[in-house]
Amino acid sequence: MDADDPIFPIAAAAELAGMHPQTLRQYDRLGLVVPRRTAGKSRRYSLREVAQLREVQRLSGEGVSLEGIKRVLELENEVVSLRDRVRQLEAALANELLTRPGARVFASTPQGDVVPLRHGTRAARRTELVVWRPRPLDPDEIEDAEYP
Structure with missing residues (x-):
């Protein structure tokens, strides 16, 4: 009701x-x-x-x-x-x-401007910073990881 x-x-x-x-x-x-x-x-x-x-x-x-x-x-x-x-x-x-799962991906130009990226694309220049969210690590993966 x-x-x-x-x-x-x-x-x-x-x-x-x-x-x-x-x-x-x-x-x-x-x-x-x-x-x-x-x-x-x-x-x-x-x-x-x-x-x-x-x-x-x-x-x-x-x-x-x-x-x-x-x-x-x-x-x-x-x-x-x-x-x-x-x-x-x-x-x-x-x-x-x-x-729109990829709509939240963006990059930053050297001048600090925010540039949206389409899902599955990369930043055009190596000087740009791509922001991403890493997946959580499994505790077993941490123990088995090899460090230089």
């Missing part, structure tokens, strides 16, 4: 939030917490919206105006949306890095 699934009718949401159903209707009209509607136009609240109703109740108890509460909820919703977008972008980046 997802936190955004509209599952609670107004009576259940009101009970979970500790409010009267008429208060929820008023908040819907004001645009504070707007639930989704069924085909029959009845309100259905998600777990996230019930949590927002509790937040409205808490902020109202602290003396914050309804307009202030509306702005706080808008900003919180924007943060949730931006976090989702960041997760999407991180997943796309990770996928891109996995599908």
Whole structure:
């Protein structure tokens, strides 16, 4: 079950939030917490919206105006949306890095410029430094190694 699934009718949401159903209707009209509607136009609240109703109740108890509460909820919703977008972008980046294994190989020119190299190619000049990650050594290989 997802936190955004509209599952609670107004009576259940009101009970979970500790409010009267008429208060929820008023908040819907004001645009504070707007639930989704069924085909029959009845309100259905998600777990996230019930949590927002509790937040409205808490902020109202602290003396914050309804307009202030509306702005706080808008900003919180924007943060949730931006976090989702960041997760999407991180997943796309990770996928891109996995599908392009050689894309992280690069070299340095004598002037210090970074030059990307295609997978499987070498630096054009001997004066360039190629950066690579060595594989971990097996302890048996270390013991058997011959040193000059």
